[in-house]
Amino acid sequence: xxxxxxxxxxxxxxxxxxxxxxxxxxxxxxxxxxxxxxxxxxxxxxxxxxxxxxxxxxxxxxxxxxxxxxxxxxxxxxxxxxxxxxxxxxxxxxxxxxxxxxxxxxxxxxxxxxxxxxxxxxxxxxxxxxxxxxxxxxxxxxxxxxxxxxxxxxxxxxxxxxxxxxxxxxxxxxxxxxxxxxxxxxxxxxxxxxxxxxxxxxxxxxxxxxxxxxxxxxxxxxxxxxxxxxxxxxxxxxxxxxx
Amino acid sequence: xxxxxxxxxxxxxxxxxxxxxxxxxxxxxxxxxxxxxxxxxxxxxxxxxxxxxxxxxxxxxxxxxxxxxxxxxxxxxxxxxxxxxxxxxxxxxxxxxxxxxxxxxxxxxxxxxxxxxxxxxxxxxxxxxxxxxxxxxxxxxxxxxxxxxxxxxxxxxxxxxxxxxxxxxxxxxxxxxxxxxxxxxxxxxxxxxxxxxxxxxxxxxxxxxxxxxxxxxxxxxxxxxxxxxxxxxxxxxxxxxxx
Numbered sequence: 372x373x374x375x376x377x378x379x380x381x382x383x384x385x386x387x388x389x390x391x392x393x394x395x396x397x398x399x400x401x402x403x404x405x406x407x408x409x410x411x412x413x414x415x416x417x418x419x420x421x422x423x424x425x426x427x428x429x430x431x432x433x434x435x436x437x438x439x440x441x442x443x444x445x446x447x448x449x450x451x452x453x454x455x456x457x458x459x460x461x462x463x464x465x466x467x468x469x470x471x472x473x474x475x476x477x478x479x480x481x482x483x484x485x486x487x488x489x490x491x492x493x494x495x496x497x498x499x500x501x502x503x504x505x506x507x508x509x510x511x512x513x514x515x516x517x518x519x520x521x522x523x524x525x526x527x528x529x530x531x532x533x534x535x536x537x538x539x540x541x542x543x544x545x546x547x548x549x550x551x552x553x554x555x556x557x558x559x560x561x562x563x564x565x566x567x568x569x570x571x572x573x574x575x576x577x578x579x580x581x582x583x584x585x586x587x588x589x590x591x592x593x594x595x596x597x598x599x600x601x602x603x604x605x606x607x608x609x610x611x612x613x614x
Numbered sequence: 615x616x617x618x619x620x621x622x623x624x625x626x627x628x629x630x631x632x633x634x635x636x637x638x639x640x641x642x643x644x645x646x647x648x649x650x651x652x653x654x655x656x657x658x659x660x661x662x663x664x665x666x667x668x669x670x671x672x673x674x675x676x677x678x679x680x681x682x683x684x685x686x687x688x689x690x691x692x693x694x695x696x697x698x699x700x701x702x703x704x705x706x707x708x709x710x711x712x713x714x715x716x717x718x719x720x721x722x723x724x725x726x727x728x729x730x731x732x733x734x735x736x737x738x739x740x741x742x743x744x745x746x747x748x749x750x751x752x753x754x755x756x757x758x759x760x761x762x763x764x765x766x767x768x769x770x771x772x773x774x775x776x777x778x779x780x781x782x783x784x785x786x787x788x789x790x791x792x793x794x795x796x797x798x799x800x801x802x803x804x805x806x807x808x809x810x811x812x813x814x815x816x817x818x819x820x821x822x823x824x825x826x827x828x829x830x831x832x833x834x835x836x837x838x839x840x841x842x843x844x845x846x847x848x849x850x851x852x853x854x855x856x857x
Contacts, residue, residue, distance in 0.1 A: 379622050379623065380622065380623065419694070419720075421696065421718070423696065424694045424695050424696060425692055425720070426694075446691060448689060449668055449722050451662075451667040451668040451722075452667050453664065475664070477623055477662075477668070479692050479694075530856075530857065531856070531857060532775065532857055533857055534857050535857075536857070553856070570856065613773075613774070613796070613812060613813065614773065614774060614775055614776055614777050614778075614779070
């Protein structure tokens with residue numbers, strides 16, 4: 372942990388990942404203050420240090436606490452309720468961890484998406500972080516559940532306006548995986564046929580000459596997202612995009 | 615100004631308005647420290663007080679400094695460069711205004727849109743604030759020009775995805791006014807015929823049985839935006855909106 376710190380501002384980072392079936396968020400274990408305490412989890416976060424801007428602070432914090440580096444981060448929302456640090460346990464933990472006694476911390480949350488592949492898994496396991504199912508957020512400290520839900524809200528709205536899904540999927544994916552992702556994030560069941568019909572109209576979805584291997588069901592065809600074709604179409608549309 | 619204050623976090627509010635021809639931003643005069651100093655302008659802003667969250671702080675600050683109240687505000691971006699308060703004048707002004715000596719303030723900017731009508735004009739004039747043309751930002755203090763440009767960026771992207779234009783226009787408007795607004799915000803010239811053709815296809819743009827009065831040119835027809843028709847169409851589209 373870098374010193375000196377600013378006792379009133381922190382960063383907390385919401386990293387979402389997708390493992391093919393379930394939407395996950397990256398958490399770390401909060402150090403217990405005594406043996407009897409329940410194990411709690413938190414978002415990777417820290418107080419900002421004096422010489423760093425928030426973006427740098429968020430990147431460094433994420434790397435220090437989870438091993439993840441050089442990933443795209445964007446500001447999500449600032450949480451500033453004057454009572455957001457109110458329980459004795461939370462205050463004690465802050466005093467123990469940062470050596471400061473504070474009544475109020477304003478936190479700037481950041482948002483990120485990663486593909487959970489083997490390399491990322493290895494990094495985060497070594498970094499002592501773990502991927503928690505977004506549907507099973509238990510024992511999450513502070514107001515971090517609220518922060519995760521804010522991130523989920525942004526992810527939902529982003530999914531419906533931009534091709535952000537392909538940042539979460541592997542490079543080659545099946546239509547079923549894409550549908551699973553939409554279902555997991557939007558929290559709805561989608562009709563298989565309608566989904567296929569809709570999605571296969573997209574000219575920037577490229578069918579590959581390759582199928583799943585070693586699966587118990589009929590092997591599905593792989594697809595790839597053509598970002599260049601997508602951008603080209605966007606440029607055409609943008610010439611005069613009103614709303 | 616409410617005390618006590620938090621010496622490291624402030625709010626700054628970017629309020630955009632449109633007067634029918636030009637895009638404006640609401641500024642206040644920065645109190646001069648001596649008679650010889652150049653007059654400088656700044657965004658309405660202040661340190662946050664201990665008992666308020668940021669939203670409350672932003673609303674109270676805007677009302678105290680400009681008279682505007684109960685308007686929709688949303689978080690824009692957090693500016694946190696460790697050197698954003700670097701000039702001696704800036705430091706002296708902060709010391710004089712807030713009675714604190716600080717090397718670093720992180721500011722959370724807010725974003726808002728209003729219709730500049732007579733009532734708003736009266737309020738802001740009484741509040742000692744003024745509407746500055748976005749194309750003519752001179753003598754703006756601190757990094758407030760950068761904050762305004764960030765707001766403009768959000769406004770541009772919002773204009774191309776949502777019917778935000780109608781929050782800036784009077785209730786009844788002409789197609790020319792709508793076009794002026796798009797030109798002012800996007801910073802481009804738009805072909806009159808193409809614009810009319812495109813915009814008149816929108817089913818939620820209602821032609822009124824009323825024309826401009828007392829104008830030197832041929833009086834143009836007024837239109838109104840039908841927010842209900844728009845929302846209905848959006849709901850239909852959203853049933854399964856992918857991207």
